[in-house]
Amino acid sequence: MPQLPIADKTTLDLVNTKVGATGDAANALGSIFARLAEILTNRLTAARAAFLDVAVSSRAPASTALSTATWTAARATNLDKLDIPVSLASNWGSIESDTIQLSADGECYTTNTSYVKAKEFRIKYGGRIRVKFETKSSVTNITTYIEVRRNGTAVNNNNTGLTNYTQFSIDLDVTPGDCIQVYQRISGVATSYLRNVRICYDITQESIPTVLQNSAGAI
Structure with a gap:
């Protein structure tokens, strides 16, 4: 072996x-x-x-x-290309300004005497925004009405009977995901015109909730 x-x-x-x-x-x-x-x-x-x-x-x-x-x-x-650090997303918001973030500039018009929706936007950040637009009437002293709504609820309306474009601006509070609608109508036999509808704001970092002082007992 x-x-x-x-x-x-x-x-x-x-x-x-x-x-x-x-x-x-x-x-x-x-x-x-x-x-x-x-x-x-x-x-x-x-x-x-x-x-x-x-x-x-x-x-x-x-x-x-x-x-x-x-x-x-x-x-x-x-x-x-990321807008903001993902971990800090909840700490950012908007503050009203003249900085254009969204725009729907196309001119639209209507002869309706009841409100019709002309523009709509979805908002990304919570805080405050500025809505700017220009409107006019085709006939002097027949009034064009513009109504701004947040999630379908009216928050402001403006009107003019001028035949030259007039700019309006309103500031309002918003939360993330809110929809802003802009409606228009005319008061009589004429045409309401609307253009240059813009959402304006600056992006800012909100204060993170923090306990700054917590005294206890005699101080």
């Missing part, structure tokens, strides 16, 4: 070192387990990165986008 060689302790230790253990850190030059971990980690990272590119990137890189071997310009440009 042939005799099988029995490995000595030094040989066994060397084999164990080469094979390693499942807990070995990923290392291309380490044990078999370490190399396997390194290969799997790289492939998983690449797969996730490729999925991110496909899922969120269809635009060319911005001129300021970052690009490295692991963070592509395609991903960076999408972060460049």
